[in-house]
Amino acid sequence: MAFGISRRELSEWKAAIDRGELAFLTHYWLDPRFPGCKTVTKVGCADLARLAAWCEHHDLPPRYIHKRLPYPHFDLLGPRQGEILLAEGQEEQVRRFGLV
Template sequence: MAFGVTKQELAAWKRSVRSGNVAFLTHFWYDKRFPQYNTVTKAACSDRGRLIEWGLTYGLHETWIHEDRLYPHFDLIGADEFRILEQEGELEKLLKLRMRAGSNHERMR
């Protein structure tokens, strides 16, 4: 379940992914395997080949792709999430969520 995302943000992300763009959806998240993280970014693209190439530029392995039929994606967390979003010029949403959660983004780098 994605918390901290509006219906409009989700719809825009889906349209962008279906159009063959690499698109980012950052939201609050909890997984007991990774209790130190409270956000995740789904980096998705309907063109799997493009997604693989994009991931390789950031050191992400093809085997890490979540094989969703419509929205194949990488889940970005922690330092990789921050680094990749910063390099992609997509850091604003992550910082806003972390401020809302009272997190110090430097601690999570």
């Protein structure tokens, strides 16, 4: 279950993906499969090769890319989420969701 984002934020994320950009959308999220994780960042990009290269750059396994069209994405969660978001210049999302 996702919460903590606006329709506008979701629309902006989708539009960035449509433009072929890497797009970051963090929201609160609860899933019993991942105890202790309260947020997830969806890192999306329509260009699957670019998204896979991004995963490899951050030592993340590209095999976990959700290839759901039209918005393929990688779910970034857990201890490295804040660290990677900071490295990607996403300070506002880190602050907003208390990731560091």
